[in-house]
Amino acid sequence: MSTRPGGMYSNTPPIHTTKPIDAPGALVGRVLDGRYQLNSIMSTGGMGIIFEATQLSVSRRIAVKILRPTLANDVDLLQRFSQEVEVVASISHPNIVALIDAGQDATGLMFLVMEFIKGETFRDALKSSRLKLVDIIEVFMQICEALGEAHAIGIIHRDLKFDNIMLQERHDQRLHIKILDFGVAKLLTRNVNLTRGGQIPGTPGIIAPELVAMKDPSPQSDLYSLGVLLFTALTGQAPFQGKNDLELMHAHQFEPVPDITPLVQSYTPEPLVELVKELMSKEPSNRPHDAMAVRRRLETIQRTLQSEHRDLPAYVPPLFEKDHDIFGSGAFRLQPGQAAQLDDFEGIELPREVKLKPSKQPLLVVPASVVTMLALVLLVLCVILLYMLRGLLFG
DSSP: OEEOGGGSSOSSOOOOOSOOOOOHHHHTTOEETTTEEEEEEEEEOSSEEEEEEEETTTTEEEEEEEEOGGGTTOHHHHHHHHHHHHHHHHOOOTTBOOEEEEEEOTTOOEEEEEEOOOSEEHHHHHHTTOOOHHHHHHHHHHHHHHHHHHHHTTEEOSOOOGGGEEEEEOTTSOEEEEEOOOTTOEETTOOOOOSOTTEEOSOTTTOOHHHHTTOOOOHHHHHHHHHHHHHHHHHSSOSOOOSSHHHHHHHHHHSOOOOOGGGSOTTSOHHHHHHHHHHTOSSGGGSOSOHHHHHHHHHHHHHHHHHHOTTOOOOOOHHHHTTOOTTTTTSOOOOTTOOOOTTOOOOOOOOOOEEOOOOSSOOOOOOHHHHHHHHHHHHHHHHHHHHHHHHHHHO
16 A cells, blocks of 8 residues: 555555564565655664665665654654655755655555765765855755745754755756754744753754753744854864763753864855854844845855955865864764764664753753862861860860
8 A cells, every 4th residue: 555645644444464574684675555665774663663774666765764663552653654755755956855755555664765875964965075155055055045935934943963964966066955853843833842851852962952942832932953063064073072962952052152263274264253152152132133144144154255365275174184083072963873874764764762851941060179178178167177176184
């Protein structure tokens, strides 16, 4: 059985002709609905499994996401899967991965068929140190175009990160990007919360402060994440670090944005530096009005850069020149089973959700040196007090 994206979850109970299989390898070779052959596993996650597959009718390479069979009775996850289908089906844009089909086969397997994106992640492209600054700006301009389309129809991505952005090089050597993974996207037209209590959807290293505080997402939430990506692309390090996800999200919510000026190449235009600061404002109202406004500013910066610095080499962040890991130690890590490889479509897997209670005040952290000094002072006071008591008793 196969249905169109809008009607894949009717009141008719699913047909299960075999016992659910939760071993991804056991599904390799399976033909879904007589049309989509699963060839190999691309990635696995808590909710789904991504396969490289073939659309048999036209011998086309595709990507297929399967909802784990053992989760078929989880109402919340079924709703999320359904919403993911609806979100991707509602967007038609050159910079957003396209939906081909969705449905449920005779064994009850629920699937989502997407175009296969051949290329590399934005992360891998940056680590290769081959992109010029005008190329990096071009990537962000195209991201803004995709976000502008999504926001215009009430869709907030909520998980914009390097590994959800695929880069392709056209035959004329122009760059073209595709945004993936709408697994935790928010439909503003629906007042439905599909996240379980105490959980925050998204990735700790890019999350907007208002989302950490469990406030409603807005287009400005995606623009904050865009600012984090731009900061990292220009400096070679994430803006905030943390020993764990809680510390990292706390930093995004309360710590001031580091001064980016000394961390970028000397020829980085000042308007680009100012744009990063605005995008990463703690208050959504202080960020740019919308994605297309950001795109126009980037276009102006790119045009000026091309006219004034025509022969610039590939952009390499200063810290990267010192053998620094371009992504630091605190952000943008792929979760287990989400490793992206060259020429592979990364998939649309839900990121890990982090349980966190909303914070109202910053945590007080006392340096170890201060604690040590206070302990010494207390010890000296105790000794003095003992001597005074001894004088009173035996003097």
